[in-house]
Amino acid sequence: MNTVPLKTIIEKLKLEAITPLPEANRIVKGGYASDLLSCAMKGAKPDYLWVTLQSHVNVVAVASLANLAGVIMTEGCRPAQETIEQAEKEKVVLLLTPLDTFSVVGQLTILGIRGE
Amino acid sequence: MIPDLILRQAKEKELNLIAITDHNACHNITAVMEAAAGTNIHVLPGMEVQSREEVHILCLFDQVSSCQAWQEIVFQKLPPLTNKEQIFGPQYVVNAHGEWLWTEERLLAASLDMTLEEIVSQVGSLGGITIPAHVDRPSFSLLANLGFIPEKAAFLALEVSPHFIRDRDFPQWPQLKDRCLILNGDAHRLSEIQDRTTFTLAVPLIRELILAFQGQQGRQVNVKWPQN
Numbered sequence: 479m480n481t482v483p484l485k486t487i488i489e490k491l492k493l494e495a496i497t498p499l500p501e502a503n504r505i506v507k508g509g510y511a512s513d514l515l516s517c518a519m520k521g522a523k524p525d526y527l528w529v530t531l532q533s534h535v536n537v538v539a540v541a542s543l544a545n546l547a548g549v550i551m552t553e554g555c556r557p558a559q560e561t562i563e564q565a566e567k568e569k570v571v572l573l574l575t576p577l578d579t580f581s582v583v584g585q586l587t588i589l590g591i592r593g594e
Numbered sequence: 595m596i597p598d599l600i601l602r603q604a605k606e607k608e609l610n611l612i613a614i615t616d617h618n619a620c621h622n623i624t625a626v627m628e629a630a631a632g633t634n635i636h637v638l639p640g641m642e643v644q645s646r647e648e649v650h651i652l653c654l655f656d657q658v659s660s661c662q663a664w665q666e667i668v669f670q671k672l673p674p675l676t677n678k679e680q681i682f683g684p685q686y687v688v689n690a691h692g693e694w695l696w697t698e699e700r701l702l703a704a705s706l707d708m709t710l711e712e713i714v715s716q717v718g719s720l721g722g723i724t725i726p727a728h729v730d731r732p733s734f735s736l737l738a739n740l741g742f743i744p745e746k747a748a749f750l751a752l753e754v755s756p757h758f759i760r761d762r763d764f765p766q767w768p769q770l771k772d773r774c775l776i777l778n779g780d781a782h783r784l785s786e787i788q789d790r791t792t793f794t795l796a797v798p799l800i801r802e803l804i805l806a807f808q809g810q811q812g813r814q815v816n817v818k819w820p821q822n
Contacts (some may be wrong), residue, residue: 511650515741534709542697551660558709560746 480590481505482521484571486548487527491585493573496557497565504571506547509591511583515540522546527591528560533557535564542568552579597622597629597693601783607789611798613638615652618668618702620661623686627658628690638796642727642780643668645710650727650734652753653717656800660720667716671706677723710740714747728755728780729770730763730808743769749806751815753778756788760819774807777817792816 484504488495494573498545507525512518512531522528524545530537533555540548548571556574563570575582596822604612614626614637623639630637639661642653657660665688677685685698714724726743727737729752736743737750743749751774754763764771779788794814795802806813 514738519741531628532647532739534740535746536742572663575740585821 480592481507481509482589484527487586487589488573488590489549490589491575491577491582493575495516495571495573496562497570497572499571504547504573506591507584509583509593511579511593519543521594523594526585529579529586531555531579533561535561537561538564538568538570538572541565541570547571548573550575550582553581556591588590595781595784597626597688597690598692598789600626601629601633601635603784605633605649605786609785610634611636611638611795612787613640613652613654613792614641615642615654616702617642618672618704618706619646619698620658620665621698622656623661624687638800639723641665641668643713644705644707644734645713646705647710647739648705648734649710649736649739651710651713652725652727653661653713653722654725654800655717655720655722659719660722664720664722665715668706669700670701671708672700672754673704673707673795675701675704676774677703677745691721709742710736711747712716714749716773721800723750723803725749725751725753725776727753730754730817737767743773750774750804753780755780756790756820757784758820759822761822774809774815775817776815777819790818790820792818 505558506527509527510522511529513530513576515536518540522544527549528547529550530548531552533551536558550573595728627637638654639658642652682703687695694779717724722735729736731736777790780785781787786804793806796803805811806815
């Protein structure tokens with residue numbers, strides 16, 4: 479399994495972190511992309527990065543349940559303050575990018591991140 | 595669907611309360627209300643809107659004017675796109691007898707730039723009520739798109755489709771067990787109009803529906819559940 483440090487991904491993809499990053503450098507073990515949260519609940523695995531354009535507060539709950547390394551919100555989606563506060567509470571890393579999901583997944587693949 | 599025929603079908607099904615919930619619009623509501631004039635069938639004005647999360651939500655009102663005020667907000671939040679009739683079909687506005695009046699050109703089959711919670715709050719402030727539509731379906735539904743019911747929105751009732759089989763589906767969505775569920779047809783054709791949900795109300799008003807959803811003051815909701 480190829481793994482990449484979260485900080486490397488943030489740097490290479492120029493992601494904007496809107497919640498505090500974990501002190502220890504977290505390792506990303508895989509990736510998952512879907513905008514249906516019911517699918518993400520099944521498909522996103524621990525230490526994965528989830529790429530989505532959903533920014534609803536339920537995203538935080540799904541990410542927390544699955545112990546994800548982080549969520550990349552695409553296409554400039556900026557979550558409401560409530561979502562950010564919930565993410566801070568649950569220690570979920572939210573990352574923003576103006577890029578679309580296709581481009582983000584392409585770049586993650588180049589960095590060596592794979593799905594299941 | 596032609597208003598006169600909707601009323602005929604409702605009469606055949608022995609319904610006396612129906613809601614007209616076109617997608618992101620309510621242009622045809624007055625025609626259906628006109629067709630219902632003089633019958634014992636009460637028509638609730640409404641809409642089925644699509645949130646930013648692509649969740650379909652039924653919005654019901656007592657007054658046409660409130661529904662139209664909501665439509666004005668909805669139109670401001672729709673993307674400025676034109677309908678493609680060959681894909682989405684023509685968006686006709688008709689009179690009570692189904693005669694063509696005009697065609698809505700803006701694309702109604704799109705998401706509003708509003709979150710689920712913003713929709714619930716705005717409809718509530720206009721005196722309406724919101725009910726997540728066909729939550730058991732795999733697309734455009736609260737449970738498929740958002741995984742589970744967000745608590746903040748505080749829905750009093752959820753709609754399930756005629757595909758919902760209780761014994762099979764409650765284990766899949768245990769959170770539905772404690773909820774007030776109503777079953778409607780999401781009818782796009784006359785044949786899809788359902789007669790499975792019965793409301794016990796003093797009068798056909800939103801405040802009475804709210805009591806029924808909560809089982810208060812003798813108001814209630816009963817559903818004749820589909821069998822396997």
